[in-house]
Amino acid sequence: MRRVVQFSTGNVGRHALQTVIGRPDMELVGLHASGPDKIGCDAADVCGLPTATGVIATNDIGALIDLAPDCVVYTALAETRPMEAIEELARFLGAGINVVGTSLVWMAASRHAESWVTEPLQAACEAGNASLYINGIDPGYSGDTLVHTAASLATRVESITVQEIFDYGNYDDAEFTGASMGFGTSEADDPPPLLLPGVVESIWGPQVRGLAANLGVTLDEIRQRTERWFTPAPIECAMMSVQPGQMAAIRFATEGVLDGRTVITLEHVNRLTTAAAPDWDFPPDGQVGVHRVVVDGDPRVELNTHLSHPVLDPTDAGCISTAARVVNAIDWVCNAPAGLIAVEDVPQSALMRGLLWSTD
Numbered sequence: 360m361r362r363v364v365q366f367s368t369g370n371v372g373r374h375a376l377q378t379v380i381g382r383p384d385m386e387l388v389g390l391h392a393s394g395p396d397k398i399g400c401d402a403a404d405v406c407g408l409p410t411a412t413g414v415i416a417t418n419d420i421g422a423l424i425d426l427a428p429d430c431v432v433y434t435a436l437a438e439t440r441p442m443e444a445i446e447e448l449a450r451f452l453g454a455g456i457n458v459v460g461t462s463l464v465w466m467a468a469s470r471h472a473e474s475w476v477t478e479p480l481q482a483a484c485e486a487g488n489a490s491l492y493i494n495g496i497d498p499g500y501s502g503d504t505l506v507h508t509a510a511s512l513a514t515r516v517e518s519i520t521v522q523e524i525f526d527y528g529n530y531d532d533a534e535f536t537g538a539s540m541g542f543g544t545s546e547a548d549d550p551p552p553l554l555l556p557g558v559v560e561s562i563w564g565p566q567v568r569g570l571a572a573n574l575g576v577t578l579d580e581i582r583q584r585t586e587r588w589f590t591p592a593p594i595e596c597a598m599m600s601v602q603p604g605q606m607a608a609i610r611f612a613t614e615g616v617l618d619g620r621t622v623i624t625l626e627h628v629n630r631l632t633t634a635a636a637p638d639w640d641f642p643p644d645g646q647v648g649v650h651r652v653v654v655d656g657d658p659r660v661e662l663n664t665h666l667s668h669p670v671l672d673p674t675d676a677g678c679i680s681t682a683a684r685v686v687n688a689i690d691w692v693c694n695a696p697a698g699l700i701a702v703e704d705v706p707q708s709a710l711m712r713g714l715l716w717s718t719d
Contacts, residue, residue: 525648528596
């Protein structure tokens with residue numbers, strides 16, 4: 360039985376919290392929340408479950424450390440506050456507590472992340488003899504596990520293309536996703552954070568470098584490209600209201616170049632309605648979204664991942680799967696040697712353990 364603390368209860372965190380509460384091989388012992396409407400509430404009330412857990416949300420990190428959990432599930436937004444997030448993670452790691460996380464996305468390919476993020480976290484791991492594993496859907500699964508699976512079916516690889524193609528219209532996250540990508544901004548406005556020079560390359564570059572290393576090649580260059588689409592008509596969706604002349608679709612990519620040609624591409628195509636950017640790629644078969652890998656080689660391999668749920672929107676299904684990428688690794692991470700864990704370190708079969716249990 361693993362003793363677990365859940366850190367944050369947002370779009371991903373509430374699903375991680377429900378999962379930890381529900382699994383018979385885990386015990387929720389603590390919950391961190393930052394909003395005054397959640398602090399002091401039972402964990403079940405925070406994530407919409409009917410039966411009280413007795414675990415009360417707090418914003419006191421020291422109190423959570425005193426619980427001496429086996430692992431913390433860290434899903435707090437880190438991309439707008441990376442140094443604060445690193446400090447929070449380091450406190451747990453330095454206290455000997457393992458951490459799995461879905462944010463601080465620079466670390467999704469930890470062996471190829473920049474030193475400003477890896478060095479303080481590695482030092483904390485060493486100080487506390489603890490381990491840290493960060494992953495997700497994208498960056499994460501689509502650029503590592505899905506690619507590894509597809510490439511294993513080819514005898515020769517000429518190029519690899521990874522795509523997230525998704526309609527974000529029903530994703531209620533205007534504050535971060537909407538603002539960072541620039542949805543609802545005009546061409547005359549300042550560029551959104553994602554489109555500032557080097558940002559796309561900084562976030563997805565580690566996975567490009569990681570794939571190149573897995574292929575045994577050294578890239579000549581890593582570069583980024585971005586493009587926006589501005590709507591001629593108003594759009595109303597869960598994300599936000601968009602007026603004519605404002606951005607309703609974006610596509611961007613990080614590319615790895617070898618011998619003058621692009622051999623690795625990690626691309627996003629995101630829109631707020633199917634009417635936006637009609638000339639850009641769409642998910643197949645009328646799906647809301649897809650995480651796709653195409654390996655051009657011998658033979659050509661294409662794998663498409665679609666997420667769905669009987670009640671929730673596919674964007675929520677994506678948040679559940681994002682949480683699953685790290686919650687499912689808790690037991691393995693707790694047994695791992697101290698340090699920064701890469702996806703290549705974790706046996707995929709280990710991520711299946713504990714997923715099937717009786718509901719009687």
